[in-house]
Amino acid sequence: MSELNLILLGPPGAGKGTQGERLKDDFGLPYIGTGELLRKHKQDGTELGREAAGYMDQGELVPDELVIRMILEEISDRGGDGFLLDGYPRSVAQADALAEALESNGRRLTAVLLIDADDETVIQRLSGRRQCVKSGHLYHVEFDPPKSKDGYCDIDGSRLVQRDDDKAETIRQRLETYHEKTKPLIDYYDQRGLLRQFDGMREPNEVHDHVRATLATLRLEERL
């Protein structure tokens, strides 16, 4: 079986998390989220974690070299058949560093999966979310409204509110940052023939089918 060494890209609200979750199940690939990875190392007090904590405690960014060492360690522990990397790289320099590090371990990326959606769709999806104040049950004003009483939780009757993160203005700002940071990466991977784009505005099942078909084709091509 050929390796599936994948990077996930995409704006918030396009379904990257959902698709990542499914790929993890489909192919048994470990999901490597760098935020999570940093927290784990810090918590476990590993040597890498202590080094990273030194930077974080001073409000500094953890250097690329350190993050890449964590990623490589994770890949060699759990990623024999491949991996799903989310949240890294965030810049072209990081992408170069990652490619080099993988190569020195005799590996390379299979593909970069971009789950895309236009800004208005993202804003509509995220700004319509509501959460009950009592237990955090989730609703959507348009796609999944409460059934018994408008503005109140079906399960515990508590009030539904919009989280600050889900306010349209906050989402717009996040999207702006996302585009600014991700556009160069998208171009970078596109130029290297690694980018595969998916329409995150379609039904999650449909997107999933499309991703699976693409990965199957990639594997066939690798065997030729």
Ligand SMILES: [Zn+2]
């Ligand atoms: Zn509730």
